[in-house]
Amino acid sequence: MLLSQSGIALLYFYALALGGSLGLFFDLIRFPRLLFTREAEPKKEGKKSSLRKRRVAGVFVFLEDFLFCIVSSVCVILLFYEHNNGKIRPLVFLILLAGFLLYWATIGRWVRKFLRFFVKWIRKVISKAFLLVWKPTKRILKAIWKALQKQLEKGARKRNTKRLLRLVALNAAGLLPDGTILKKKEVPKNQGGAHGGGKRKKDHRPKQKSVA
Structure with a gap:
């Protein structure tokens, strides 16, 4: 046809x-x-x-x-x-x-310009919305993380204290196996004491003569 x-x-x-x-x-x-x-x-x-x-x-x-x-x-x-x-x-x-x-x-030039402008506007809106949501969320997450760290440290200290007390009790009862060493706190170098951390002072007192 x-x-x-x-x-x-x-x-x-x-x-x-x-x-x-x-x-x-x-x-x-x-x-x-x-x-x-x-x-x-x-x-x-x-x-x-x-x-x-x-x-x-x-x-x-x-x-x-x-x-x-x-x-x-x-x-x-x-x-x-x-x-x-x-x-x-x-x-x-x-x-x-x-x-x-x-x-x-002709028309395509204006359409492409409008699309680029619209894309930039959408990105700005999304970035601002993200910042508004992210800032308080970040603070909440930091607070939760700090609280969790404190709880973990507290639990670790409790476990270490219980372990040391148990070892001390076993040592006092003489039940610790041979070769087990209890950890002691370090003594500063500038301080003297029973552990010999400091220098001994000289004795300036006159010596007594022995009587034959």
Whole structure:
């Protein structure tokens, strides 16, 4: 079945509109990549992105291209099926490309600027919300950690005290095995005493002569 002139003109109009719509769709599916990578921010001169960031961006690019190819293929097939009885017209592909480039050079610029601005705004909101939640949470976690440390230290001191008392009792009863040594507190070097930690003072008293 041949199409009339009005049908062909309508087919070309739909192809032009579809090309522009695919351009808009391509910009919209770039939104996750702009949000989760640093492409929305201006790059500094002489600064290279890390390998991990490039890999993440590469994964997003692959998914975007794959999704765009699937959607655009389905749309073009439906266009030929609905408006040209399933027959392929090579001129339609040129009109699709013209619609895509027309959108990219006109409305697409404003759409991309708006997406970058929207991504920056979302990041600021998320960062502020995160800071509002993180600061009190950090204080609570610090308080819990300090209390836990105190309890652990107190429990360790109690266990050590009980162990020492038990060893002292066993030592007093003579039940400790041979070779067991009780730990004693160190005596400072500057102090004298029974442990011999300090120097002995000289005795300046005159010696008494012995009587033969």
